[in-house]
Amino acid sequence: MPSNEHTIKAFDAEIGQLRGLIAQMGGLAEQAIGAAMEALRLHDLEGARRIIDGDKRIDALEIEVEQLAVRIIALRAPLADDLREVVAALKIAGVVERIGDYAKNIAKRVPTIESHGEIEPLSVLPAMSVLAVQMVHDALDAFAARDAAAAVEVCARDRQVDDFYNSLFRVLVTHMMENPKTIGQVAQLLFIAKNLERVGDHATNVAEMVYFAATGTHMAERDRGPMSYSTPTA
Amino acid sequence: MTISNQHKICAKRVSVYYGAKKAIDDVSLNFDQRYVTALIGPSGCGKSTFLRTLNRMNDTVPSARIEGDITLDGEDIYDPSMDVVQLRARVGMVFQKPNPFPKSIFENVAYGPRIHGLAANKTQLAEIVERSLRRAGLWDEVKDRLSDSGTALSGGQQQRLCIARAIAVDPEVILMDEPCSALDPIATAKIEELIHELNGRYAIVIVTHNMQQAARVSQRTAFFHLGTLVEYGATSDIFTNPRQERTKDYITGRYG
Amino acid sequence: MSETLVAQLPVGPAEPAERAPTDWRTQSMQRRIRQRYAAERRFRLLGMAAVVLSAGFLAVLLVTMVYNGASGFLRTEIALPVDFANAGLTVDPARLKGPGADLALAGAGVENATKTAAIAAFGPQGSDLLSDGAWLSVRAAIKRDPAIMRGRSIVWVPASDAIDIAAKRTGSPENEAIVAHFKQRNAIATGFNWPFLTASDSNDSTRAGIWGAFKGSLFTMIVTLLIAFPIGVLSALYLEEYAPRNRWTDLIEVSINNLAAVPSIIFGLLGLAVFLGTFGLPRSAPIVGGLTLALMTMPVIVIAGRNAIKGVPPSIRDAALGIGASPIQVVFHHVLPLALPGILTGTIIGMARALGETAPLLMIGMRAFISAPPAGLSDPSTVLPVQIFLWSDQIDRGFVEKTSAAIIVLLVFLLAMNGIAIYLRNKFETRW
Numbered sequence: 011m012p013s014n015e016h017t018i019k020a021f022d023a024e025i026g027q028l029r030g031l032i033a034q035m036g037g038l039a040e041q042a043i044g045a046a047m048e049a050l051r052l053h054d055l056e057g058a059r060r061i062i063d064g065d066k067r068i069d070a071l072e073i074e075v076e077q078l079a080v081r082i083i084a085l086r087a088p089l090a091d092d093l094r095e096v097v098a099a100l101k102i103a104g105v106v107e108r109i110g111d112y113a114k115n116i117a118k119r120v121p122t123i124e125s126h127g128e129i130e131p132l133s134v135l136p137a138m139s140v141l142a143v144q145m146v147h148d149a150l151d152a153f154a155a156r157d158a159a160a161a162v163e164v165c166a167r168d169r170q171v172d173d174f175y176n177s178l179f180r181v182l183v184t185h186m187m188e189n190p191k192t193i194g195q196v197a198q199l200l201f202i203a204k205n206l207e208r209v210g211d212h213a214t215n216v217a218e219m220v221y222f223a224a225t226g227t228h229m230a231e232r233d234r235g236p237m238s239y240s241t242p243t244a
Numbered sequence: 245m246t247i248s249n250q251h252k253i254c255a256k257r258v259s260v261y262y263g264a265k266k267a268i269d270d271v272s273l274n275f276d277q278r279y280v281t282a283l284i285g286p287s288g289c290g291k292s293t294f295l296r297t298l299n300r301m302n303d304t305v306p307s308a309r310i311e312g313d314i315t316l317d318g319e320d321i322y323d324p325s326m327d328v329v330q331l332r333a334r335v336g337m338v339f340q341k342p343n344p345f346p347k348s349i350f351e352n353v354a355y356g357p358r359i360h361g362l363a364a365n366k367t368q369l370a371e372i373v374e375r376s377l378r379r380a381g382l383w384d385e386v387k388d389r390l391s392d393s394g395t396a397l398s399g400g401q402q403q404r405l406c407i408a409r410a411i412a413v414d415p416e417v418i419l420m421d422e423p424c425s426a427l428d429p430i431a432t433a434k435i436e437e438l439i440h441e442l443n444g445r446y447a448i449v450i451v452t453h454n455m456q457q458a459a460r461v462s463q464r465t466a467f468f469h470l471g472t473l474v475e476y477g478a479t480s481d482i483f484t485n486p487r488q489e490r491t492k493d494y495i496t497g498r499y500g
Numbered sequence: 501m502s503e504t505l506v507a508q509l510p511v512g513p514a515e516p517a518e519r520a521p522t523d524w525r526t527q528s529m530q531r532r533i534r535q536r537y538a539a540e541r542r543f544r545l546l547g548m549a550a551v552v553l554s555a556g557f558l559a560v561l562l563v564t565m566v567y568n569g570a571s572g573f574l575r576t577e578i579a580l581p582v583d584f585a586n587a588g589l590t591v592d593p594a595r596l597k598g599p600g601a602d603l604a605l606a607g608a609g610v611e612n613a614t615k616t617a618a619i620a621a622f623g624p625q626g627s628d629l630l631s632d633g634a635w636l637s638v639r640a641a642i643k644r645d646p647a648i649m650r651g652r653s654i655v656w657v658p659a660s661d662a663i664d665i666a667a668k669r670t671g672s673p674e675n676e677a678i679v680a681h682f683k684q685r686n687a688i689a690t691g692f693n694w695p696f697l698t699a700s701d702s703n704d705s706t707r708a709g710i711w712g713a714f715k716g717s718l719f720t721m722i723v724t725l726l727i728a729f730p731i732g733v734l735s736a737l738y739l740e741e742y743a744p745r746n747r748w749t750d751l752i753e754v755s756i757n758n759l760a761a762v763p764s765i766i767f768g769l770l771g772l773a774v775f776l777g778t779f780g781l782p783r784s785a786p787i788v789g790g791l792t793l794a795l796m797t798m799p800v801i802v803i804a805g806r807n808a809i810k811g812v813p814p815s816i817r818d819a820a821l822g823i824g825a826s827p828i829q830v831v832f833h834h835v836l837p838l839a840l841p842g843i844l845t846g847t848i849i850g851m852a853r854a855l856g857e858t859a860p861l862l863m864i865g866m867r868a869f870i871s872a873p874p875a876g877l878s879d880p881s882t883v884l885p886v887q888i889f890l891w892s893d894q895i896d897r898g899f900v901e902k903t904s905a906a907i908i909v910l911l912v913f914l915l916a917m918n919g920i921a922i923y924l925r926n927k928f929e930t931r932w
Contacts, residue, residue, distance in 0.1 A: 299822070301818070301821065301822065304817075304821065306745060329824045331824075332823065332824040333823065333824035336822065337818075337822035337823075341815055343813070343816060343819040344819070345816065345820070345834060346816075346838065355825075355833075356824065359823075359824070359825055359826075359833075360824060406819070409819075409823060410822070410823060413824060
């Protein structure tokens, strides 16, 4: 939070509203990822459909954020940290909308994976999703608190998600070689893993924007952690 | 801040007192020939006072006293050998309220060149007047009525007339003290465009209360607060990422 | 999109519910409004009454002056038959041509001849019907046409006070009868009194004129203006534009303000002591009068001038200084021209006061009886208000209307002076 309030109270109210919308979007997106993983685990086709429908709500919120941000820029002419925050909110909304899309994407794949018990790596995916969702959650918390340090910390964690993905990749590829008849389903799982990895990347993006909004400078290269994923050669 | 030849005006450790009251406290600031420099800050922060020390307009205030050095091209402007009249011809000024003389448009612009003997004859004088009015973007609007009173023009035109009057004596620096505060947005835009066009030919220092204006017209911004210089830097930095908390609070509207 | 935008516009905090709206229609509110209107009306009426009252006073003053004074501009003349041939005038008609005429007539006994002619024409009291100066008209007639000295001729001569008044308004019954008698024979006429405007003071009301006093006033005013205006304006400029603000300038300011309020007679004493006593300037002279009145007028001009200079917007000064005008250029190119209308107004007031001033001039001897108009600034003279004062003291009835007539002349002088100043002021007045 800023050191003190704006002289124009309505300005504070609008900034607060903007933050509220971002938090709401973030909450929905986190929930959607979690629910998608749950639907995947339980093979809950009905739940998957709800998630696909629920993404419309996130899209609507994104439009709302855009409108509010444009209005604040037009009417309040924000400067310095206010300006950075509005711009960051605008971009974060786009990123969170993408995260929502990944949840939808995962939910769409639920019907294609039937015999979940057969595929052993499936038990690793929820752990990976918890990690990615936690990153999103922490990045958005950092945004709410304008906490640059927390944002740096979120970026550092992206490596863990990448590591998860890399090991899953190897495991799934091995599985496909051993059980050719499951190649179709496992390929779907590979895509889901890839989606989760992308969620982690987007959380990193959010964190970078939070850092910019909070400090006015872009995150230095060394703070971003190693360049996210590298497709394993094996 | 390093002092280089680029700096048109260098103010070093300047303090100004009105009687016992300290209006400016130890301000060091350099103005570059190439840039428009904006001075911003809340009312009474000393930015106008500081501006007026740059062409010694504060001399007209009997109780004003100044400490520190201000140099124009390396010459100390408060040196006893400095001729104030010549200094003010070299460092022109445009004021908050448009203040044309109650004379004709031509006379308004011709007055400066005339008292300084810049024109050898009437033809030359007319040339200077036309050139100045053109440069101030006013020529097309007034060329058919040069003998009309300057006070009969609209506010924005009057202010451009004042700018024409200031540049008629071919100054090196133009100081502007809230030049648009009495003007409507269109007239303001015209003045801002004019400042943009004059930039480079003259070093321009502008005091403004309108931060958007400072952001639009200047390349360098200095933030004053309670008589001190809080922050000075590139305008884009000041308005996107100020270093000082006080600057940030002021420009984001949290001041007070 | 735009609809959503409108719908999302934040609304201001709702009014606190417990605040009851003001009822503007209650009895007490209506009464308050009525009272307010009544107060406005009362004030307007009072103001109008004040204006009407002062206009009324002015009208009464003017009517009285014109009524009393108009006849002062007229005089009655009587046709006097003179038998020059037998009047025993000892003068050589040949000498009446050229510059020696007055000298030749001086010892000619015209006065006696006139008296004799009057007695012959109108009876034993005949010469009382004519003005003491009647013989001057006879002399003038001789000078005009020396040929009349060879026979009888009718000369129009001024009537005496009593006859003059009887002819113009109401005199004693016997004088009225005489006038009626003359009228029957067309031997009496009333015409414009040119000598009133061209002659100077005299003991005889029929011969008294205003020219000497008028010229004295003119000279005095010129001296006053030439001294008080430049000194006053320069002082005002210096005090406003140059003088530092300190105890000394405060003291000077207070002194000047007090000087403007000092009773005028004290200036007269000052003039007596300084100009007559110390410098030994001539008594009763316009130059001394002018100097004394200048002392009195100067503070008024300084005060008005300072206010006018203060009224010049500082922005104009800034503008001029900002393009490198020197202080003296600022003053003479900008401040003074803009302040001039105000300075002129102050000067009008000061000069009008000086023109009407009597007391200080009495002290420096301008109340003397001066029968010739002053030829220069150091000649003895009097001024219009002093002349009015002197005439109003006279016992002679003929001076009553002369006093009023002189007042009219003074007022015309004043109006003319103010008219010029107002013209100048309007000419210099510029809006900014």
